[in-house]
């Protein structure tokens with residue numbers, strides 16, 4: 001099966017891409033010849049291999065593919081690079097209603113969403129119809145899951161499903177299935193905060209009772225929307241004006257209620273013992289009911305959406321473990337991996353431990369940690385970089401410390417304090433002529449900072465998932481392998497920011513002594529292209545400080 005023939009026109013495949021495509025070609029041919037052969041493929045390829053080119057080649061070969069990305073930023077990248085080849089669709093909020101030119105009304109609040117508003121074919125409807133009719137339907141995974149699970153869209157089975165950045169698939173499924181009520185929603189829909197109950201099962205009965213209440217609330221909002229038409233004002237006259245702020249708020253609330261109703265029904269019908277409550281003991285907390293396992297939904301997605309499925313990422317983990325998480329038999333899954341195309345000297349790890357960081361040791365070790373960060377910033381005075389903080393609170397403490405300790409270095413820092421500010425901060429970093437340094441706990445993945453946009457990065461703390469979160473603690477208690485794998489994925493993703501293409505280079509500093517313990521203990525879990533850099537870093541550190549070795 002010659003997949004290479006479908007490589008994007010005008011581009012020459014790299015050797016790693018050609019190898020992966022040849023291997024996949026043989027595997028696909030095997031699957032077509034033998035119904036018992038694996039049909040789900042885990043493809044691991046480190047940064048720089050060009051996974052998106054491989055994905056588009058596979059999609060083009062299939063002539064009928066769903067191509068899913070994990071984030072909008074990556075979807076935009078696909079659009080920029082392969083816009084002519086793929087049919088891309090995003091959520092309704094990304095398009096403007098054409099019935100109100102100049103008023104900037106999103107299609108979520110467009111004329112057809114208003115009571116008795118006529119429908120037409122807007123940019124959203126056109127993009128969705130084109131994606132459904134075209135050979136390569138490209139969307140982000142969450143949008144696709146929402147269409148499939150909650151909007152019951154008839155998505156016909158295709159020849160191929162490709163999920164890019166699939167190391168986030170479990171988390172995305174969990175998030176799409178989570179029932180969440182913000183404090184404002186609880187006030188509006190239930191008259192106040194819902195009680196704190198011991199377990200998710202205890203909420204099942206309560207939610208069953210509240211379903212009728214949510215449906216009543218939905219009816220009430222429908223009627224309120226109808227009543228917004230003032231007496232004496234005709235429908236045509238009303239619809240000619242953009243929806244008022246009040247109307248837009250009510251339409252949004254209706255959408256949130258529909259989403260909540262679908263999720264609550266799913267939760268009420270789900271079996272006992274598989275859900276976790278997240279309801280922090282603070283005022284104005286959000287209540288979340290979170291599924292502990294998504295295996296049945298994952299299995300359905302991976303086997304029923306298309307004849308063949310490819311999950312791709314820099315690093316996914318062991319086949320047996322992944323198969324179990326996704327509810328698949330191990331022998332029905334095949335794993336393919338590519339080495340790194342970059343020599344070690346272009347993607348060096350420097351291990352400079354200040355101590356084993358944990359919640360307990362952090363207060364004592366932070367002064368040494370901040371001193372080391374300031375020293376690295378000074379060493380890379382003329383270069384752009386990135387600091388991975390453990391949390392937003394830790395990032396704020398570091399920013400405050402730098403402002404006092406090293407004002408010149410502190411002025412270079414761009415603090416990315418919420419995920420919504422990410423795109424703006426990245427733009428500022430790229431545009432600035434100064435040696436700016438991004439500081440955030442949320443830039444470990446999905447950001448592309450090649451060449452001079454990132455010459456060094458600092459991992460202040462090992463990216464262990466937070467066991468203070470009840471869902472994470474329950475997931476870890478159920479399967480300690482999961483916790484180690486999540487840490488390994490986060491570590492490898494962060495490392496992957498350092499070197500993006502063959503001529504690139506970047507140094508990764510790791511300041512947490514837990515790194516050595518983790519690499520030593522979980523060596524078999526980590527990919528070879530990460531281990532070569534990690535073990536070299538440990539050797540170099542032992543040589544510098546033999547007593548610490």
Ligand code: SF4
Pocket residue numbers: 096097098099106107108109110111112113118119120121122123124125
């Ligand atoms: S389909 Fe609806 S949202 Fe889209 S342009 Fe028409 S009225 Fe506006």
